[in-house]
Amino acid sequence: MSKHIITIIISSFFIAFSGLFLIVMIPNIIKLYAEGDEYSEGDDMVSRIERCDGEYYEKNYGELYNWLVLDDCKEEEFDIYWEMVNGYFDYCQYRQWSNCDEDKLPGSIEKAQYYREKVIDNANNVKFSMNQRRLEEFAEELE
Amino acid sequence: MKCIHCGANYKTMELECPYCHAPNPKGREWLKERNKAENKYKRERINVINKGTPYIVSRIIMYIAITMVTFSVISFLAVVAFFIREEFKSVGYVSRSEALEQMEKYYNNGEYLELYFYMSEKDLFDEEYYVYSQAALLTNKYHLYQSKKMSMLKELEDGVMDDDYYVSYTLSESIEIYKVDVGVYDEEVSENQAIYDMYREEIMSFWVGTLGLTEEEIEWISDKENYLYFTDEQELTAKIIERGIKQ
Numbered sequence: 001m002s003k004h005i006i007t008i009i010i011s012s013f014f015i016a017f018s019g020l021f022l023i024v025m026i027p028n029i030i031k032l033y034a035e036g037d038e039y040s041e042g043d044d045m046v047s048r049i050e051r052c053d054g055e056y057y058e059k060n061y062g063e064l065y066n067w068l069v070l071d072d073c074k075e076e077e078f079d080i081y082w083e084m085v086n087g088y089f090d091y092c093q094y095r096q097w098s099n100c101d102e103d104k105l106p107g108s109i110e111k112a113q114y115y116r117e118k119v120i121d122n123a124n125n126v127k128f129s130m131n132q133r134r135l136e137e138f139a140e141e142l143e
Numbered sequence: 144m145k146c147i148h149c150g151a152n153y154k155t156m157e158l159e160c161p162y163c164h165a166p167n168p169k170g171r172e173w174l175k176e177r178n179k180a181e182n183k184y185k186r187e188r189i190n191v192i193n194k195g196t197p198y199i200v201s202r203i204i205m206y207i208a209i210t211m212v213t214f215s216v217i218s219f220l221a222v223v224a225f226f227i228r229e230e231f232k233s234v235g236y237v238s239r240s241e242a243l244e245q246m247e248k249y250y251n252n253g254e255y256l257e258l259y260f261y262m263s264e265k266d267l268f269d270e271e272y273y274v275y276s277q278a279a280l281l282t283n284k285y286h287l288y289q290s291k292k293m294s295m296l297k298e299l300e301d302g303v304m305d306d307d308y309y310v311s312y313t314l315s316e317s318i319e320i321y322k323v324d325v326g327v328y329d330e331e332v333s334e335n336q337a338i339y340d341m342y343r344e345e346i347m348s349f350w351v352g353t354l355g356l357t358e359e360e361i362e363w364i365s366d367k368e369n370y371l372y373f374t375d376e377q378e379l380t381a382k383i384i385e386r387g388i389k390q
Binding site: 004005007008010011012014015017018019021022025026028029032033059060061062063065066069072085088089092095096097098099100101104105107108111 | 197198200201204205207208211212214215218219221222225256260286287289290291292293294295296297344347348349351352353355358389390
């Protein structure tokens with residue numbers, strides 16, 4: 001008699017434990033296999049654009065650059081962000097090189113001139129009108 | 144048997160003679176015995192059932208438990224299989240020659256950041272690919288440094304620099320890039336000299352043109368023999384902020 005009771009108790013424990021496990025796991029397993037990767041390709045593009053958009057409008061060009069690189073944003077949709085990031089980068093590089101002393105850092109003048117021309121070129125050849133004002137501001141600050 | 148009254152032959156279990164209807168005591172006896180046996184059987188049967196119920200119940204519950212445990216194990220294996228599949232998909236094992244070919248392509252094209260992502264994805268960082276590993280890791284550091292530098296300059300422009308995070312980060316990363324401090328791949332190799340020169344030139348201009356470091360400070364931080372403690376970097380960061388960052 002007692003042998004059967006022990007078996008019943010142990011079996012009930014396993015039933016309860018595995019029942020709980022299955023209740024938790026089965027919906028998640030179905031979801032895992034149904035959704036596969038974290039998101040579909042379409043959602044992936046939307047998420048990437050959203051991330052970039054956020055930083056773009058906040059003018060956080062550093063973080064925008066970071067996302068563009070990390071998310072491997074090479075599609076056409078991201079050209080507007082790359083234009084802004086590259087424009088800001090050239091502007092920063094111009095300021096950096098123009099602050100350097102030619103005596104201490106030979107070649108500074110040449111580098112500064114190179115980036116200056118890039119900043120002016122960026123302002124004159126804007127592809128996306130939303131970037132126009134900002135890129136022109138960079139060029140104006142050179143003078 | 145024979146009827147004691149009319150002599151006819153009939154079965155012993157009959158209760159009376161089918162011909163003269165005389166009562167058959169043997170038949171009654173047989174019926175009595177049969178009823179007794181039947182009742183005894185019923186009692187025994189109930190006894191057995193009562194004793195056997197826990198046995199049956201335990202058997203049933205045990206089979207249910209085995210089934211559920213089996214399903215649980217299968218579910219667990221399904222999850223493990225999924226993650227193994229995803230791992231294989233993302234790592235996408237390539238042959239050594241394919242990997243080498245791809246890394247060489249990125250390296251020769253100067254696509255060091257792409258090289259970094261490729262090597263990360265395929266888990267290829269290794270002594271065997273020392274040159275590529277170093278170039279990739281150094282470039283990744285350089286990319287992060289540039290990103291934080293731009294953020295720092297933006298904060299300065301907007302006048303919202305609340306803490307020294309970006310200054311400290313860019314200073315620290317620039318020192319590591321200059322010294323080629325990329326973990327186990329910190330021995331300089333001639334193949335990557337062009338990369339070192341390119342990054343060092345930019346960092347030198349950052350130190351001079353943006354952070355406004357003095358010659359002594361530059362000599363101190365750029366010397367590979369000097370180990371800079373966290374407190375040293377913090378002190379230097381504070382000096383830089385006090386002097387004012389050039390814009």
